[in-house]
Amino acid sequence: MSTIALILASGKGQRTRQDIPKQFINVYDKPIIIYTLENFQKHPEIDSIFVVCLDGWHDILRAYSRQYNITKLEDIVEGGATVQESSRNGVFAIKEKYTDDDIVVIHDGIRPMVDEEVLSDVIATCRKYGNGVTSLPYNEQIFRKLDDTCTKEYIVRETLRRVQTPQAYKLGKLHWAYKKAFEEEIGIYGSSYVNTMMVDLGETLYFASGSDKNIKITTVDDIEMFKTLISAKKTSWLK
Numbered sequence: 210m211s212t213i214a215l216i217l218a219s220g221k222g223q224r225t226r227q228d229i230p231k232q233f234i235n236v237y238d239k240p241i242i243i244y245t246l247e248n249f250q251k252h253p254e255i256d257s258i259f260v261v262c263l264d265g266w267h268d269i270l271r272a273y274s275r276q277y278n279i280t281k282l283e284d285i286v287e288g289g290a291t292v293q294e295s296s297r298n299g300v301f302a303i304k305e306k307y308t309d310d311d312i313v314v315i316h317d318g319i320r321p322m323v324d325e326e327v328l329s330d331v332i333a334t335c336r337k338y339g340n341g342v343t344s345l346p347y348n349e350q351i352f353r354k355l356d357d358t359c360t361k362e363y364i365v366r367e368t369l370r371r372v373q374t375p376q377a378y379k380l381g382k383l384h385w386a387y388k389k390a391f392e393e394e395i396g397i398y399g400s401s402y403v404n405t406m407m408v409d410l411g412e413t414l415y416f417a418s419g420s421d422k423n424i425k426i427t428t429v430d431d432i433e434m435f436k437t438l439i440s441a442k443k444t445s446w447l448k
Contacts, residue, residue, distance in 0.1 A: 212314060216260045220319070301384070320373070342414050347366040351363060
């Protein structure tokens with residue numbers, strides 16, 4: 210059984226208001242996407258990496274991968290018009306080379322702080338249940354709004370989980386899901402992602418461990434937070 214990473218890096222990054230896609234912005238002289246790929250490169254259970262990449266940046270990504278010794282990079286796939294189209298393109302490309310029982314770990318290319326423990330747990334959860342989604346509890350109070358000015362109803366936070374990437378799925382189920390979703394137009398529009406699509410298709414998802422450090426870089430402020438996190442050292446006396 211193989212474990213393949215599918216890294217989604219086809220976004221244009223308009224919210225950072227920069228001249229290049231945010232996944233290619235340099236932080237301490239290294240592109241953000243390379244920080245992400247290095248975490249998968251060094252993980253012992255990851256056998257291969259596929260990247261769904263923005264058109265026009267494939268050769269640049271290959272050059273960076275050679276420069277930073279990302280030897281597990283197997284293929285670069287063209288992105289789609291939406292994140293779900295990009296995910297589908299990646300899944301279908303993997304299906305041409307791998308079997309139904311293999312595991313696909315889907316991850317946002319702009320989450321460069323995923324650590325080994327999180328990856329290991331999402332893979333182990335997938336092996337046990339057929340899928341695994343990285344998740345965290347909510348630590349803040351959540352209210353429903355009546356309008357933009359007020360509320361009189363809250364949601365019990367113990368009933369909620371925040372779901373991130375990485376997410377892991379058996380390839381056969383993932384290929385079936387994307388084929389059905391696009392044929393029947395289920396869970397592919399708006400803010401839909403693979404996890405919401407799976408629930409829309411009637412699948413049960415299983416929680417794996419997450420990390421608050423696993424930030425998603427969306428704005429310039431997130432880049433500054435990322436710089437702080439990679440520069441920080443853990444205090445020795447903290448357990």
